[in-house]
Amino acid sequence: MHVKIRILLVIFILLFLGLTARLAYWQVIRGADLSQKAQGQYDSSTVTSAPRGNILAPDGSFWVLRNNVWQITANPKLIKDSPEKIAERVSHFLVEKPDDVASVSAEVFRINSLLSKKNVSWVSIAQKVSDGIKKNIQAMGITGLDFIQQEGRFYPEASSAAQLLGFVGKDEAGENVGYFGIEGYYNLPLSGKPGFVAQEKDAKGIPILLGGSKQVTAINGVDLTVSVDKRIQIVAEKKLEEGIAKYGAIGGTVTIMNPHTGEILAMVGSPSFDPDKYQKYGNDYFRNPVISDSFEPGSTFKVVVMASGIDMGAITPETKCDICAGPLNVDGYQIKTWNNEYRDGSTMTDVLVHSDNVGMSFVGQKMGADGLYDYLQKFGFGSLTGIDLQGEAAPALRKRGTWSNVDLDTTTFGQGIAVTAIQMVRAVSVIANGGYLPTPHVVTKIQGDGWQEKIDPPAPIRIISQKAAEETAEMMVAAANIGEAKWTKIPGFTVAAKTGTAQIPVAGHYDPTNTNHSFIGFAPVKNPKFVMMVTLHSPTQSPWAAETAAPLWYSIARDLFPYMGVQPD
Amino acid sequence: MLRNKTNNTDKIKLNLKSSKVYVLGGICAILAVFSIFLTIEAATSGAEIAELQKKEAQLLTQRQDLQESLVESLSVNSLQEKSIQMGFTKVGNLVYVSSSVPVASLPNVNVGQ
Numbered sequence: 251m252h253v254k255i256r257i258l259l260v261i262f263i264l265l266f267l268g269l270t271a272r273l274a275y276w277q278v279i280r281g282a283d284l285s286q287k288a289q290g291q292y293d294s295s296t297v298t299s300a301p302r303g304n305i306l307a308p309d310g311s312f313w314v315l316r317n318n319v320w321q322i323t324a325n326p327k328l329i330k331d332s333p334e335k336i337a338e339r340v341s342h343f344l345v346e347k348p349d350d351v352a353s354v355s356a357e358v359f360r361i362n363s364l365l366s367k368k369n370v371s372w373v374s375i376a377q378k379v380s381d382g383i384k385k386n387i388q389a390m391g392i393t394g395l396d397f398i399q400q401e402g403r404f405y406p407e408a409s410s411a412a413q414l415l416g417f418v419g420k421d422e423a424g425e426n427v428g429y430f431g432i433e434g435y436y437n438l439p440l441s442g443k444p445g446f447v448a449q450e451k452d453a454k455g456i457p458i459l460l461g462g463s464k465q466v467t468a469i470n471g472v473d474l475t476v477s478v479d480k481r482i483q484i485v486a487e488k489k490l491e492e493g494i495a496k497y498g499a500i501g502g503t504v505t506i507m508n509p510h511t512g513e514i515l516a517m518v519g520s521p522s523f524d525p526d527k528y529q530k531y532g533n534d535y536f537r538n539p540v541i542s543d544s545f546e547p548g549s550t551f552k553v554v555v556m557a558s559g560i561d562m563g564a565i566t567p568e569t570k571c572d573i574c575a576g577p578l579n580v581d582g583y584q585i586k587t588w589n590n591e592y593r594d595g596s597t598m599t600d601v602l603v604h605s606d607n608v609g610m611s612f613v614g615q616k617m618g619a620d621g622l623y624d625y626l627q628k629f630g631f632g633s634l635t636g637i638d639l640q641g642e643a644a645p646a647l648r649k650r651g652t653w654s655n656v657d658l659d660t661t662t663f664g665q666g667i668a669v670t671a672i673q674m675v676r677a678v679s680v681i682a683n684g685g686y687l688p689t690p691h692v693v694t695k696i697q698g699d700g701w702q703e704k705i706d707p708p709a710p711i712r713i714i715s716q717k718a719a720e721e722t723a724e725m726m727v728a729a730a731n732i733g734e735a736k737w738t739k740i741p742g743f744t745v746a747a748k749t750g751t752a753q754i755p756v757a758g759h760y761d762p763t764n765t766n767h768s769f770i771g772f773a774p775v776k777n778p779k780f781v782m783m784v785t786l787h788s789p790t791q792s793p794w795a796a797e798t799a800a801p802l803w804y805s806i807a808r809d810l811f812p813y814m815g816v817q818p819d
Numbered sequence: 820m821l822r823n824k825t826n827n828t829d830k831i832k833l834n835l836k837s838s839k840v841y842v843l844g845g846i847c848a849i850l851a852v853f854s855i856f857l858t859i860e861a862a863t864s865g866a867e868i869a870e871l872q873k874k875e876a877q878l879l880t881q882r883q884d885l886q887e888s889l890v891e892s893l894s895v896n897s898l899q900e901k902s903i904q905m906g907f908t909k910v911g912n913l914v915y916v917s918s919s920v921p922v923a924s925l926p927n928v929n930v931g932q
Binding site: 316317318408455458459480481817818 | 858861862868884890894895896
């Protein structure tokens with residue numbers, strides 16, 4: 251008996267030792283490895299996205315609103331129905347024109363080929379699908395389809411202000427990035443900063459509260475309030491499109507700015523694009539011509555030169571031109587007036603009213619090349635304006651001290667010098683506001699969660715005297731009232747303005763058939779509420795800006811006056 | 820008698836010891852039950868939190884969708900279309916009227932009268 255008990259005891263001891271050894275193996279030798287694997291199962295880390303900021307108009311309505319869109323994906327291995335039947339059911343929701351048989355057929359083919367890939371377990375069917383369409387497709391109950399929420403952008407005013415707003419695309423890593431305009435310039439503050447959550451979760455994905463957790467809160471993107479007024483912008487766009495069609499132009503711009511603060515009230519470029527479908531457009535459409543495209547301004551530039559000459563003391567509005575009796579010969583070139591009419595003894599006001607190129611050459615000669623260069627620099631030409639939009643360009647001025655006589659003379663009437671529309675508007679604002687150079691800007695306020703901050707641009711700097719500004723403004727009033735555009739002015743309203751018809755440089759010479767037309771002005775003259783410049787590229791209906799850009803300017807102004815409370819004199 | 824007294828003292832000591840053990844045991848049992856209860860509560864709270872997070876996400880999505888609908892209906896383009904449908908037309912040529920409106924003068928108020 252004792253022997254049997256002892257044998258049993260030995261067996262139990264051996265079993266116990268075996269168990270201990272096995273436990274030691276799993277808990278000690280393999281312990282670290284298994285613990286790591288277990289941690290991989292219950293540890294969960296997620297990047298929490300930061301919602302992109304919105305862009306608001308001055309009245310609090312939205313120019314751009316972030317919204318929820320969906321990516322439709324599929325696992326072809328789980329598709330039970332025929333891929334072609336699924337494609338036929340779904341394709342109508344994913345095309346722009348469901349009535350267009352060709353586009354629907356193409357979509358069916360595309361989706362069918364994606365769903366037929368049985369060797370992959372994930373394909374993307376469509377991106378940025380609206381919530382309504384997603385619900386319709388989801389209601390079909392198609393096995394194998396999945397929906398991933400994405401962040402999108404909603405443009406309540408459709409393609410209005412597209413070039414100014416910019417758009418949100420993807421970078422190389424597939425992350426949202428703003429391109430052009432406000433979305434590009436303010437991409438970082440609009441994007442915010444993603445957060446991070448790491449916590450232990452059970453097999454069902456439920457957080458284990460007693461477990462460890464780490465969290466970095468996401469910082470939401472800020473909202474931006476811009477100065478661009480919706481109604482003014484939409485009116486300007488509508489009128490520009492009408493003007494382009496009426497005058498047979500290939501494009502154009504309208505820029506409207508508050509001359510005192512530099513706030514942009516409207517900025518239009520045509521042709522433009524739809525920011526919701528930016529993929530369908532080429533890069534040329536994304537450029538904002540107001541800030542990116544340079545052109546020779548022609549006679550609109552004369553007002554800047556006049557203001558400079560008066561401030562310098564080289565001329566007064568009453569100074570008489572003693573070379574205006576006929577064409578001017580300079581460096582082997584002949585400078586003529588636009589209509590070959592010459593008035594000996596013209597005053598400077600007459601020179602501006604009749605847009606006399608010879609008279610302007612007289613002003614240039616009185617100022618000298620270096621004097622004119624210095625004033626052009628003061629007016630901001632040759633430099634960026636500093637506007638808070640991505641894509642601004644600043645054509646360089648010819649180097650100081652390298653100007654020939656013909657360079658000087660042609661610059662005085664806006665040829666042989668390249669500017670952008672925003673530079674011109676900024677320069678004329680100096681005349682409108684009594685001599686201060688403003689900084690054009692679009693964003694006026696930044697708002698975050700529970701805080702907001704006003705954006706103040708640099709204070710305007712005085713660059714010409716108030717007297718010089720006022721005298722130039724009066725000359726511009728005379729130009730608007732009795733110049734070649736007088737036929738189109740609005741009765742009862744005093745406007746300071748100037749036309750410009752400029753030849754277009756092509757490969758070292760000027761195109762004999764094409765011209766750019768512009769009209770720039772401000773109103774009311776005493777305390778201007780806006781400066782506006784209209785440009786039309788290569789209009790074909792008339793060779794003169796007085797018959798194209800000028801009436802277009804007044805057509806927009808006619809709507810602006812009551813809206814902005816501008817009363818007749 | 821002395822033996823009886825000793826026996827009684829021993830019995831009292833034994834009774835005290837037993838009651839201490841019972842009390843201690845009872846406290847341990849309560850603590851154990853409480854501990855188990857809290858662990859279960861923590862586990863189920865995790866599920867509640869996950870559910871609340873899901874609801875929060877749904878509500879945020881709904882809010883976003885409603886905001887989009889509201890913004891779309893209040894857009895300038897949308898209002899323009901509706902105004903045309905309702906028969907509104909754009910104001911044509913504005914006529915500005917200038918007139919001087921007679922205003923009654925304020926009465927003279929003499930203090931103390």
